[in-house]
Every structure is written in C-alpha cells, then in structure tokens.
Amino acid sequence: MSLSRRSFLASACCLAAAPVFTPLSFAAMPGDNRFVTIVLRGAMDGLDLVQPHGEAAFAALRPDIAMRPDQGLLDLDGFFGLHPAAAGLMPLWQLKELAFVHAVSTPYRDARSHFDGQDMLESGGDHVAEEKTGWLNRALAVIPRSTARKAIDINTSTELILSGPNIADVWASDSALGTGADEAQFLKRLYANDPVFAKAMDEATRADQAAEMGMAPGTKRGEQIADIASLAGKMLLRDYRIASFSINGWDTHVQQVNQFKKAAGDLTEAILTLKNTLGPEVWKTTVVLAMTEFGRTVRQNGSGGTDHGTGGCCLLAGGAIAGGRVLGRWPGIGDHQLLDDRDLMPTADVREVAAAMLYKQFDVPPGDLTAKIFPGLDFSKGSQFLKV
C-alpha cells in the first residue's frame, strides 16, 4: 500500500463522517403553501425526544436514558418534556409553531425491519410491498392545479417517498448527514467475529477521531445538515412547494445518551435552518413533517440503548400549524399497556397525520387520500390532526 498519511486521514475521515448519500427532492406547483417531509431513518426514539415524565414508571424503565425536568428535560405541558438536545426548538413551541403526535406508527407490525418499515412509511401502503412508488409522488398527481416541470436529474437516486411516475426534481448533495454513530456500531458488530477486520476497523476509527480533531475550523459536521436544510429552503423560496430529505443516525442500540444527542441536534438544526432560510412570510405558509419508520422499545436494553419497537412520535413544525401541543391518544406504559410487552402501543396511523397535512396545504381530496395515496387509511375532514 502506498497511501500517504494525508490521504489516509482524508479517507478515514470519510468513514465516520459517513457520507451517506442524501438526495433532496423537490416538486414545483402554483400556490403559496409549502410542505417539507423529513424521514428520520433508523427508528427515532419518540420516547426520548418527547419524554412522558409524568408517567411514574418511566424513569425505572429507562434508568440511563430517561430524564426529569430537574435534570434538564424541557417541560412541554406538565406531562411530556422535550429532550434538551432539541432546546433550540423551544421558541417555536412557545410561538405554537411546533407540535408532536405521540404513539403513532405505520400499519407495519411484528417484523421490525428498518427496510420494510421505511418502505411502508415512504410508500404509504397498508402492508409491505403493496405500493412501489412514494406517497408524496402519488400526491403530486392529485394536487389540484399542480403542474409538471421538466426534471433535472442531476444524480441517480431519489428517495422512495418522492419517487414514482410524477415529475420531481432531485438535487444531489454530497454533504454527510450525521456521524453515522449508529452505523459505526453496526460495523463493529459486523466485524465482531473477525479479529482481522475488527482490528483494522478499530485503527480506522482511532485515526478518524484524530483526523476530526485536526479538521479545519468551520467544518463541523452539524453544518452539513444545515447545508441540506438551507438548500431545501432556498428551493422553496423559488417555485418549488414540496421538499423532502432524510436525517440518519437514529438507530440507538448502544449508549443512546450520546448518539441521540447528536441526531436530535441535527433535527433541531434542520428545522431552525429551514425557518431562517424561508423568512417569516414564507414560514407562515409552511408545514414540516418529520417522521420515522417505527419507535423503539419502552425499556432500555442491556447496552444503554433501545431496540426496535412499534409506536413512536412524529413532529410537526411551521408557521402554518396551530402547535404548542402534544397530540395523539396516549396509551400509557404500564404493565398491560405495552404492545407485545415491549413497545409503545400505537393509537394512530402516522399516515393520517401526513394525509391531514396534504389536505390542509394542498386541498388534496379525502377520497384520493384514502384510495390512491394511502390505501386503506381511515381519514375524513373530521380528523383530529386537521385541528393542528
């Protein structure tokens, strides 16, 4: 091998920076309302972002993860509290530009696979592999007055949520999203029984940490999510009305305290950047929906993390919502209230939240929402989520 130290460090840096290719997708249409979807890949722990500190049992179920308001948790309504890594969102909460829906899920049950879960979330189907295209793409076809626009397919990939027969532009960003702390854990497990690879990986990780300490000022990883969100905002200021991107790093099986902080920081950064970029006038017409494939176990696991669960939490932000509330029907976390004695019991379909936002922002007819976009979904103009 004739790699110089410099090129080694440069490449090792890529390793933990995890340049997971993150496309930004857009669609243009007339009208003023904007809609942004953020897919939180890896199963965001809704019980960590929005913690039910009012549940007496909660702290005992998660001794290393749960927080009380006197430990830094930001109380929202006396029962739920926001993780301090998302403290930057509190002003939005106070302005009623932020809401959460707890105990939601897709119709996906039992198998808890990220791939199938994300497919369900993005395709909008009622069961695995029912739909091959993304629900946001199918929505384009039925949004009144939406016009097609010539595609600029700069790069090769598009995320499932906005992929399909209807035209949406895809912009590639090379920016890395998240440190891939969860990915690093997976690599560690992948190499656990192969000492040669495990040793090589250890060395690479150490070199990466060294390289990061030597990184040029102003190249903090957090700025990379800001780049994505800022690009999305700028496109929405032009004639684009829908944007979609992802944030990775939520698969917190091990030492969740550190990993979750980072991912929640990215989500906060993304929303604040969107708001700042859009400016007060456009922000007023905007809804941001951040959602994940499923939640995580109510009890922490043996390594200070949580495993794949079912019920989770989604986030709504924007000047177009009536926020400052945690919505949804709380199922409780007592002994007989959990799904399969492990997961938060879902009490609402996350697709209903998405359907409500499509109706609210673009007048998508309910009949289309329940037939074409989210087959099998129960949705009407009386939906609780239309009060947001």
Add this chain to the structure above:
Amino acid sequence: MSVSFQTMAAIRFGYGFKPGEPVPSDKRALLEQVPVGAANAPLFPIGGIEARRKAIADAADALQAIRKGNAADPDKRAAENAMYRRLGEMSQRDIDARIAQAVFSPNGFYERLASFWVNHFSVSLQKTQQMRLIVPLFEAEAIRPNIGKPFPELLKAVTRHPAMLIYLDQAQSIGPDSQVGLKQKKGLNENLARELIELHTLGAGSGYSQTDVRSAATVLTGIALDRQGLTAEFKPGMSEPGSHAVLGVSYGAKPRSEADYLAMLDNLALHPKTAQHICRKLVAHFIADQPPQPMIDVMADCWNNTKGDLSAVYATMLDHPDAWSGEGAKARSPFDFVVAGLRALNLPRNPLADSAAIPSLTVADAGQGMEGPAASPAPTAPPPSSAPPAGSAAPMAADSRAVPVPAGNAGHDGNATAAMPTPAAMDAAKHDATAPMGASMTAGTASSPVGDPAAEVLRRKQEQAALEAIFYVPSGLGVYALRRMGQPVWQPSSPAGFPDNFDAWINASALSERLAWSRRAIGRYGKQTDPRQFLKDTLGDAAREDTIRVVSQAPSRVTGLTLVLASPDFNRR
C-alpha cells in the same frame, strides 16, 4: 465443502456473482471459460489491436517530429505536452476498459487468470510515454490469447513483447563483443535476464547463480525493437558471439540467431523449479497465502508431464479437494473488490463507451484534444451546462468507427450482446455523461492561445468531463479509486507486481477506502435494492450468520447495502 460449488466458483475462482449471469455448474464449465475467454478480444486497447499498433507507430512518428524542433520553442513544448496529454487520455480509457472487461465478462475464471498472469509478468505503463499505449496491447496480444496454452508459448510471447523489452531495459542490452557493442562501447544490461529467472520462471532462491543470470543476459542479446517500437527483431550485430551456459545448458553457435534465446526460454519454462514456483503462486493466489505443498506437487507433476500445459495445470488445481475448502482465507485485492462490487451492483453498460471515437495520434491534431467532432468545424458549440449529453453522442458516433466486436462472440461472451445499448444502459449513460461532448471537443482548439492558464484549465476540465462521459465506470469508482486503494491498473511499483497476501490489502486505511467506495457506488447504483436480497445475490451461501443478522437490522437501506460490501465475507474469498 461448507459452501456450494457455485459460490466457490463465483467468489474464489471468479469476480463474484452478477445478477442475471449464469454461474458455472461444474469444473468443466469453469475450465471451458479459458478457451472462450482467450478467443474473445478484450475491450482494450480501445479501438482494437490493429488500431493500437497504428497509434503506437503514429505516436512514435509524431513525437520524433516534434522533438526535432528547437527545444526552446514554446510551440514545440506545447505540442509535446498536448501529445502527452492525449496519451494520458487514451491510457485512462484503456484502464477503464480493463475494469469494465472484468465486470462485464461472463468468463470470471479466465478473467481472474488474466489478472494473475498480468501481475506475474508485471510491466508498468509509467516506464515511458509510449508504454501508456503499449501495455494494454501487451495484455491483449501477449497474455490473454496464451494463458490456456503450454507455458513455453506464453513465456516466449511475453518475453519478446516490446512492453517487456522496454520495461526491463532489454532494448539497451548489447553484447560487449558484438559488432555494435565494440563500435559503441556498450555492453550488457542484466535486468530482463534476472527477472526472467527470478520472477518469471524458476523463482528466487531456487539455486541459480549470478553466472547463470549473466549468461542468460548474454543469450538474450540481439533482441531489439524496430524503429517504431512495435515489434521485437533479432539483430545479430548486437548479439554476443559464442556459446553461453545457463543452468548447465549451452546456447549459441555461429552465427547467433533467435533460436538460441527461444531454446533457452523453452528450457526455463519447463524447468521443474519453474513448475514448483508458478504452481505455488497459483495456489497462493486462488486458495491460501500459505499454500498446501501436496497440492502444489500434484500441479507441478502435471506441469512436468504435459510440457507445461497450463489448461491441464488449471484442471489439476480444480480437481484437488483443497480447491474447494477453507474458503475466505484470501483477501480480495482492490481490483477484485472494485470489480466484484460493480458486478454485485449490476453496473449498467455505458453505450457511449462502446461507440465512442477512437482517437488517433498525429502531430496535426495533437493540440486539439481527442479526435472526432474536433476535426469538423463546429464553432457554435453549446455551453457545458445545456445540451443533453445523450443527444450529443449521436454526431460523435456517426463520425467515427465503432469499437469492433469480434464476430462469433455473441454465443459465448456476454460482451457482444451487451454492446447493444439497452434502455437501462442508455439511462446510465445519461447520468454518467456530465458534459456535452461536442462542447468539450471543440473548446479551446483555436481560441485558447498558449499562455492563457485559465482557458487551459477550463479546456482540460471539459476534456476530462468528455472523457468521463465515455467511460464504462465513473472514474471515481474505477480509475481513481484503484489508485487511492493502492492498486492502480498496469502500474505496479516493481517487476514483482502487486502483493498477493492478505495483510497487504486488509488494514485500517484499506478498510476506510473500501467503505467510502461502497457508499459512493451504492449512492449511484444501489438505492432501489433491498439489502437482504442484495446480500443473498452477492454472497450466496458464503454470507455468515453474523452478516445476515447485522445487515438485516441495518438502520437504512444505504447502510445495509454498505454493510454487505464492507462485510468480511465480501472482502474475503
């Protein structure tokens, strides 16, 4: 055998599974790939063998004409640099085509053998400017057609090839007492003779002496290149008179002739030490860094009994039970990793690469970038960001000769059928092409005066983009990736070739590079793939339980796919 025959055949003896490509079902099918592969022209040199011979001759003439000029003349230097740049472009395309050859060929065992032998008979295209054109020709005409034949034929074809004569300085070796030697007061260069014995045949430490090396060098005197560097000629006036003993056998009489060194090559090729040396290398390459001696012995016996019939030796290797056990002991080299990764991701074929113009080399157009549309007056070239690249390919293809695909190829080698642009390939070309060809070909020809550095940089950038558009593999995943990974194609750092042991290729920096490569490649070609299916398709029953579990739990599709390519199972073979 804990892993199926098909999996072993694909991973240990080939470049891995490729979706839709049939896998050999038995040893006979695997061996049958050797004559089929040898009968088919590879994708390189771009333009084919005859066009390449002409290009080498043209380049020699053109460089000679340029060099006649005044050294201080800036036009001369510019013309020279333009020629070098053209050679560099042609070389990059050949490297790309070599990667593509391994990716698209359905004859994985043959392709792996070709790589083995190219590394055994290492030459580097960095030796001289012309070597950038000659090395691909060397592999195509000296190595590939001969790797299923008796070893003496392979050895003779290789040793006499201009690439080897230039790389190991034989062109400068002259018998000190020959006519030319006496007149010019020049003498021996031992380089080729030493490597011939130490690396190509008997092997280091096999008992030969310095005297044998010197005598072999003496026997080799007289081999020279013709003026254009295209063919080896025997020039008696350069050969050392008399008879010379190598390993106890005397060669040479009056008059000296090429029969002398050819007889020496035959004897070296069939020496029992050679059989041991090369059979050991074959087993070390395919099966284990520490090859089992009994297996080597059986193969060497076959070598000795068949006068070095390589096909028989390969058959003996595959017949040995050790060929089908102990899987995963070897590491995939960077080339193997990249090719296997692109195969797993089912890299679409870029039809532009199949139909692009063959650049020729003349002094007249040396300053104009690659030939083709540049030759036609096209003053109204579109700006780089407009015209759709796919459309701009049409005038180029119409204007040029297509890369010839040998007739009778279709039945055996998927290359021929794949040459028909499929919709998927067209789509890929659209993505791969990042700049319109017409624009880059004409930009800066007459309008950029020498001495305008900005225009020069712009022109080069456009040329590079045009080049990318006609690559089979985006250079970040091919040409440049292999350089970063430490195994640049046709550029070994010594005549001993690239290392072939596990530790050379699996370490912290290598793993980082492979992860980065995997992410880039998956971002480009793998987004719609389910990681669990990808794992099954890519590793078959070679996937361990750990890998199956970790991949199936990955936090996202991209991570899952990355974990497959990063897994020990994928990086071992």
